[in-house]
Amino acid sequence: MLIYSLLHLTGYEQFPLEEIKNFRQMGARTAGHPENFLADAIETTTGPLGQGIANSVGFAMAEEIQRAQYGKKIVDHFTYVIAGDGCLMEGISHEAIALAGRHKLSKLIVMWDNNDITIDGPVSLSDKVDQVARFKAADWHVIEIDGHNPDEIDAALTEARKSDLPTMIACKTHIALGHAAQDTSKGHGALTDADQMAAAKAAYGWTTGPFEVPADVKSAWEEIGKRGADDRRAWEERFDAMSRTKREEFNRALAGDAPKKLSATIKAFKKQTSENAPKLATRASSEKTLEVLNPLYTETVGGSADLTGSNNTKTADLGVFDVDNRGGRYVYWGIREHGMAAAMNGMALHGGIRPYGGTFMCFTDYARPAMRLAALMQVPSVFVMTHDSIGLGEDGPTHQPVEHLAISRATPNTYVFRPADTVETAEAWEIALSSKKTPSVLSLTRQGLPTVRLEHKNKNLTEQGAYVLADAEGKRQVILIATGSEVEIALKARDLLQAEGIGTRVVSMPCMELFAAQDEAYRRRVLPAGPVRVGVEAAVRQGWDRWLTGERGKWNKADFVGMDRFGASAPAEELFEKFDITPQNVADKAKALL
Ligand SMILES: Cc1ncc(C[n+]2csc(CCOP(=O)(O)OP(=O)(O)O)c2C)c(N)n1
Numbered sequence: 001m002l003i004y005s006l007l008h009l010t011g012y013e014q015f016p017l018e019e020i021k022n023f024r025q026m027g028a029r030t031a032g033h034p035e036n037f038l039a040d041a042i043e044t045t046t047g048p049l050g051q052g053i054a055n056s057v058g059f060a061m062a063e064e065i066q067r068a069q070y071g072k073k074i075v076d077h078f079t080y081v082i083a084g085d086g087c088l089m090e091g092i093s094h095e096a097i098a099l100a101g102r103h104k105l106s107k108l109i110v111m112w113d114n115n116d117i118t119i120d121g122p123v124s125l126s127d128k129v130d131q132v133a134r135f136k137a138a139d140w141h142v143i144e145i146d147g148h149n150p151d152e153i154d155a156a157l158t159e160a161r162k163s164d165l166p167t168m169i170a171c172k173t174h175i176a177l178g179h180a181a182q183d184t185s186k187g188h189g190a191l192t193d194a195d196q197m198a199a200a201k202a203a204y205g206w207t208t209g210p211f212e213v214p215a216d217v218k219s220a221w222e223e224i225g226k227r228g229a230d231d232r233r234a235w236e237e238r239f240d241a242m243s244r245t246k247r248e249e250f251n252r253a254l255a256g257d258a259p260k261k262l263s264a265t266i267k268a269f270k271k272q273t274s275e276n277a278p279k280l281a282t283r284a285s286s287e288k289t290l291e292v293l294n295p296l297y298t299e300t301v302g303g304s305a306d307l308t309g310s311n312n313t314k315t316a317d318l319g320v321f322d323v324d325n326r327g328g329r330y331v332y333w334g335i336r337e338h339g340m341a342a343a344m345n346g347m348a349l350h351g352g353i354r355p356y357g358g359t360f361m362c363f364t365d366y367a368r369p370a371m372r373l374a375a376l377m378q379v380p381s382v383f384v385m386t387h388d389s390i391g392l393g394e395d396g397p398t399h400q401p402v403e404h405l406a407i408s409r410a411t412p413n414t415y416v417f418r419p420a421d422t423v424e425t426a427e428a429w430e431i432a433l434s435s436k437k438t439p440s441v442l443s444l445t446r447q448g449l450p451t452v453r454l455e456h457k458n459k460n461l462t463e464q465g466a467y468v469l470a471d472a473e474g475k476r477q478v479i480l481i482a483t484g485s486e487v488e489i490a491l492k493a494r495d496l497l498q499a500e501g502i503g504t505r506v507v508s509m510p511c512m513e514l515f516a517a518q519d520e521a522y523r524r525r526v527l528p529a530g531p532v533r534v535g536v537e538a539a540v541r542q543g544w545d546r547w548l549t550g551e552r553g554k555w556n557k558a559d560f561v562g563m564d565r566f567g568a569s570a571p572a573e574e575l576f577e578k579f580d581i582t583p584q585n586v587a588d589k590a591k592a593l594l
């Protein structure tokens with residue numbers, strides 16, 4: 001309610017009094033937790049504790065990067081955070097604080113609502129961390145004030161803006177000041193008792209009724225709301241004085257439009273790849289793609305959670321983001337998957353930056369709350385998840401994802417790409433780096449894969465989600481549907497079946513969400529009724545049944561070759577044998593259904 005009432009008071013058109021009265025009602029902008037997509041002035045969605053403070057690291061980094069690119073006259077702002085005890089208790093806050101301290105994000109200012117209360121009761125029930133010492137240990141500037149004293153707040157903010165370190169202002173406050181619930185956990189929730197509401201208003205000297213704002217108060221607030229207008233006009237003049245090229249670049253990146261050369265560059269890269277037919281792990285295909293794409297963009301910012309050499313996320317042209325190299329576009333996030341993903345979201349929300357970041361696919365779990373919020377908040381963060389199956393081999397079951405594709409596919413508004421070769425990887429990147437409102441998960445292999453797209457097509461086939469890679473010779477009796485590294489296995493199974501005169505089609509399905517979005521006529525062309533179907537993916541079956549038994553398929557004419565347990569530690573080829581994800585097993589399963 002704090003943000004909504006401030007927006008109303010300062011005169012935002014999107015927040016008339018009606019919106020305030022409709023708090024938490026259907027269709028209102030004043031949702032139960034602020035949603036970035038419901039109002040222009042709501043910069044991020046908050047609600048899951050700790051995400052906001054981690055977003056703010058991305059906001060502050062984005063500001064530094066853009067300031068280095070466009071100069072102080074064009075980009076020069078602070079990032080302010082109000083954090084509660086709960087935000088600071090969440091583990092992600094530790095990752096965020098450490099990153100901000102390491103990178104001297106001096107324009108980041110956190111105000112801690114130090115009220116010693118959470119939902120279950122006093123903070124002391126579960127915590128005795130010295131937050132001031134914790135922030136200092138992470139190289140923050142810390143100021144301690146009475147959070148109810150306007151002069152102290154003002155002085156602290158002025159001091160914070162001058163600091164060359166990020167600043168935490170510890171604001172000692174009383175929850176539900178003036179109410180009988182003051183300083184108790186009851187102060188957190190509904191405080192609707194009429195007598196107590198009157199007491200709380202009296203404590204502030206407030207005499208008017210509900211939803212009544214005295215005219216002089218409203219106009220004083222509106223003056224504050226107008227304060228930025230002159231600054232805005234002055235900024236526009238400075239912006240107009242910039243070269244046309246720079247202005248266009250700034251606006252393009254801010255709008256999230258792809259560079260003009262993207263499409264032609266991808267086509268040329270695909271053509272060359274189909275001709276050379278390299279055998280590459282798709283994580284290496286991804287690096288090769290980034291090598292040609294990053295130079296086209298000024299706004300891509302790459303990174304990895306301490307697996308740069310494994311995730312293949314760094315290209316030579318990016319430079320490394322650091323205290324003395326603010327224009328660097330590669331971030332060493334350290335072992336902080338969750339903080340990385342949330343900060344990436346912050347960068348995307350800031351605008352003008354397209355973040356991508358890598359870790360092992362299995363550690364989707366560690367980044368997951370922020371990946372879900374990317375989808376919910378409609379930001380196109382790109383999660384580069386390498387080592388995407390038992391195919392990673394010796395690191396064993398702790399590192400071998402089996403359920404992670406299903407988890408990401410279960411998330412609304414998320415593209416999950418599992419490309420089969422370098423061509424599909426390039427196509428996936430083209431989509432991911434053109435997306436404006438949907439995050440992408442790129443599921444990439446550690447092990448080498450042959451090029452399966454040997455015939456060059458200008459068209460981005462991955463955009464259709466699934467397509468016929470190899471059609472049946474003779475009567476079509478079997479359709480094999482596969483993704484990523486299992487496309488090679490499906491093609492070999494097809495050879496076995498065709499050798500026995502069984503006409504077999506192979507469908508590559510790099511993105512289920514995009515296939516689901518195709519019209520029925522196209523889906524029917526790829527998956528017609530009649531033939532038996534076998535799905536092949538070194539992961540759990542969950543999510544596959546629509547394509548196997550649905551979409552004109554039948555339960556007694558469909559099967560799946562994949563994983564229904566955790567993996568094991570061994571060389572990759574042996575694991576595929578052990579778990580029976582082999583051309584022979586795929587062919588046998590198909591024949592058993594005929
Ligand atoms: C990740 C997450 N876990 C749990 C919750 C539920 N929750 C909402 S507020 C809160 C704690 C509130 O404590 P504090 O941050 O100190 O806020 P205060 O009550 O002082 O306003 C909890 C546990 C949540 N929103 N997000």
Ligand SMILES: [Mg+2]
Nearest residue numbers: 085115117118
């Ligand atoms: Mg609290």
